[in-house]
Amino acid sequence: MLEIVFSDDVSYQLPYEYLRVYSPSADVSGHGPGQEVLQVGKKNVGITSLIPVGSYAVQINFDDGHDTGLYTWGYLYKLGKNQAALWQDYLDRLAAAGASREPRP
Amino acid sequence: MSFNETDVQSALKNLIDPNTKKDFVSGKSVKNVKVSGADVTLEILLGYPAKSVWDEIRAMVEAHLKGALQGVGKVSVTVSSKVVPHAVQRGVKLVEGVKNIIAVASGKGGVGKSTTAVNLALALAAEGARVGVLDADIYGPSQPTMLGISGQPKSVDGKSLEPMTNHGLQAMSIGFMIDGDDTPMVWRGPMVTQALDQLLHQTRWDNLDYLVVDLPPGTGDIQLTLAQKVPVTGAVIVTTPQDIALMDARKGLKMFEKVGIKIVGIVENMSTHICSKCGHEEHIFGAGGGEKMCADYNVEFLGGLPLDIRIREQADSGNPTVVADPDGTIAKVYKQIARRIAVKVADMAQDHSAAFPKIVVQNT
Ligand SMILES: Nc1ncnc2c1ncn2[C@@H]1O[C@H](COP(=O)(O)OP(=O)(O)O)[C@@H](O)[C@H]1O
Ligand SMILES: [Mg+2]
Ligand SMILES: [Zn+2]
Numbered sequence: 001m002l003e004i005v006f007s008d009d010v011s012y013q014l015p016y017e018y019l020r021v022y023s024p025s026a027d028v029s030g031h032g033p034g035q036e037v038l039q040v041g042k043k044n045v046g047i048t049s050l051i052p053v054g055s056y057a058v059q060i061n062f063d064d065g066h067d068t069g070l071y072t073w074g075y076l077y078k079l080g081k082n083q084a085a086l087w088q089d090y091l092d093r094l095a096a097a098g099a100s101r102e103p104r105p
Numbered sequence: 106m107s108f109n110e111t112d113v114q115s116a117l118k119n120l121i122d123p124n125t126k127k128d129f130v131s132g133k134s135v136k137n138v139k140v141s142g143a144d145v146t147l148e149i150l151l152g153y154p155a156k157s158v159w160d161e162i163r164a165m166v167e168a169h170l171k172g173a174l175q176g177v178g179k180v181s182v183t184v185s186s187k188v189v190p191h192a193v194q195r196g197v198k199l200v201e202g203v204k205n206i207i208a209v210a211s212g213k214g215g216v217g218k219s220t221t222a223v224n225l226a227l228a229l230a231a232e233g234a235r236v237g238v239l240d241a242d243i244y245g246p247s248q249p250t251m252l253g254i255s256g257q258p259k260s261v262d263g264k265s266l267e268p269m270t271n272h273g274l275q276a277m278s279i280g281f282m283i284d285g286d287d288t289p290m291v292w293r294g295p296m297v298t299q300a301l302d303q304l305l306h307q308t309r310w311d312n313l314d315y316l317v318v319d320l321p322p323g324t325g326d327i328q329l330t331l332a333q334k335v336p337v338t339g340a341v342i343v344t345t346p347q348d349i350a351l352m353d354a355r356k357g358l359k360m361f362e363k364v365g366i367k368i369v370g371i372v373e374n375m376s377t378h379i380c381s382k383c384g385h386e387e388h389i390f391g392a393g394g395g396e397k398m399c400a401d402y403n404v405e406f407l408g409g410l411p412l413d414i415r416i417r418e419q420a421d422s423g424n425p426t427v428v429a430d431p432d433g434t435i436a437k438v439y440k441q442i443a444r445r446i447a448v449k450v451a452d453m454a455q456d457h458s459a460a461f462p463k464i465v466v467q468n469t
């Protein structure tokens with residue numbers, strides 16, 4: 001879980017799986033609304049490292065090899081603020097696709 | 106049935122400002138709520154210029170309160186806008202007489218940066234804001250032409266410069282300082298930055314809500330120095346949809362981020378071509394390039410303008426589209442983009458993308 005505290009003391013706790021399935025990387029978000037690529041089986045994903053990018057974002061490297069997501073502060077804030085809704089939306093999309101959070105055996 | 110100020114506030118928590126997409130209470134727009142007997146008076150103070158929608162918002166708030174408060178009598182709402190200054194990159198001194206600076210930039214010349222800048226400035230002014238334009242494009246100052254201003258600025262005290270004015274804008278341009286007949290001047294870096302520094306700080310800007318700065322295109326040393334010196338509230342990047350232009354625009358994006366300037370968003374110019382004969386609209390340079398770039402970099406796609414001969418003719422004759430055809434479809438796009446920029450700037454004081462948050466990895 002990643003805890004992130006913004007300058008106005010708003011803080012959010014973001015599970016790795018949540019961060020991973022909402023990666024802003026083009027591999028995940030696609031090239032526009034409606035082109036998202038559903039991420040499945042990421043329940044146990046972990047983080048190997050965080051690399052600051054300039055003063056505006058952090059690159060999160062996940063232990064499944066995904067390392068192309070640049071999370072800007074604004075994006076992290078959005079993920080925190082809308083966590084409940086976005087997570088539910090993800091679960092709904094998983095269910096609709098008949099997919100699972102569980103890693104493939 | 107009776108209600109008090111708090112009930113009015115709670116009712117307004119359920120009403121969303123269509124421009125900011127936030128409710129009026131968390132948008133901090135609700136002021137001076139007074140309940141006397143069954144009557145309610147209050148003010149809605151918007152952080153962005155929006156003269157054209159004040160009436161609409163007033164009617165919306167009044168109708169909402171009439172529905173939400175049982176037994177309510179007279180509801181009177183006044184709506185107005187007030188633009189306040191927002192933070193710029195750290196360590197840069199603000200400009201006197203200017204609340205917010207919006208830098209308009211592009212990775213290369215000829216993409217329509219100046220045309221976009223002037224139309225956005227006019228769109229902000231049309232909504233009631235006090236707006237200035239600083240033409241800092243040493244390579245091709247075009248604001249004098251686009252604004253239909255000629256001559257040279259006056260100085261009352263021999264030191265400062267009075268801004269030139271037209272179409273309700275205050276303007277200053279490096280073009281006013283060089284003689285049009287001269288062979289193009291060869292600028293050396295320090296000379297440029299000094300000249301622009303003077304134009305910026307020695308012009309007597311009169312209480313501007315926004316100063317729109319038309320930056321020189323590119324991402325070289327001069328641009329970088331300017332980006333470090335000019336106190337920018339937010340940058341708007343103009344690009345065309347071609348790959349090469351997009352590549353240059355990405356460099357622009359990186360340059361601003363490097364110096365800590367916030368990106369308001371990207372405008373895609375010449376997104377589509379509208380045939381002047383049949384009105385057919387076509388993506389001649391390919392579709393979605395600007396949007397893709399925005400998605401990749403998580404910046405806002407502010408909007409796209411068509412390639413349309415009228416945009417050129419109107420700008421090049423000193424009457425940009427927003428004043429030449431203020432109610433036309435193209436002017437509407439510029440106005441919509443300007444609204445998005447203003448809303449975004451208004452939100453910047455509580456912006457979370459500027460300050461480095463504290464991040465803790467908790468392994469459980
Ligand atoms: N959307 C457009 N449709 C048609 N012509 C345009 C459009 N935008 C800009 N132009 C024209 O293209 C030329 C270059 O635009 P300009 O704003 O001067 O570019 P820049 O400042 O990026 O060098 C100008 O003649 C201008 O009138
Ligand atoms: Mg220009
Ligand atoms: Zn045609």
